[in-house]
Amino acid sequence: MSSLTCPCGEVIRDVAQSDSELLSGTIVRNKDEWEAKSRLSLLLAGLCTAYKAGTHLEWLAANGPAYSEQDLESIIEDMISRQSLDVGIPYRKCPACGNLLIRKRRDSNQYIAYSPRQGDACEDL
Numbered sequence: 001m002s003s004l005t006c007p008c009g010e011v012i013r014d015v016a017q018s019d020s021e022l023l024s025g026t027i028v029r030n031k032d033e034w035e036a037k038s039r040l041s042l043l044l045a046g047l048c049t050a051y052k053a054g055t056h057l058e059w060l061a062a063n064g065p066a067y068s069e070q071d072l073e074s075i076i077e078d079m080i081s082r083q084s085l086d087v088g089i090p091y092r093k094c095p096a097c098g099n100l101l102i103r104k105r106r107d108s109n110q111y112i113a114y115s116p117r118q119g120d121a122c123e124d125l
């Protein structure tokens with residue numbers, strides 16, 4: 001997403017903005033969240049087991065080359081981020097009118113606009 005135009009006319013650019021974190025998020029189904037937590041638990045359990053056995057470098061190499069040269073905190077943070085990014089539908093909130101611009105599917109560039117103040121009014125973008 002490089003930019004979106006809200007039905008109100010506001011152009012929302014996908015650039016770093018100071019309020020970007022307040023105006024964007026992810027909608028996650030409970031089922032997808034539970035599955036991501038389960039995958040993350042398995043990964044962390046595997047890492048802990050390998051760490052206790054002194055084989056964590058081999059384990060890291062086998063479970064992602066990006067992990068091999070990072071400290072443990074960064075590795076765990078990366079694992080959590082990867083699992084979090086793997087689920088959910090991103091949305092952006094229009095700073096001008098408050099509409100939620102919701103991606104139709106995770107692998108799509110199409111969005112719908114939802115106005116929380118007007119209930120179920122939706123408009124394809």
Ligand SMILES: [Zn+2]
Binds near residue numbers: 007008009094097
């Ligand atoms: Zn708007």
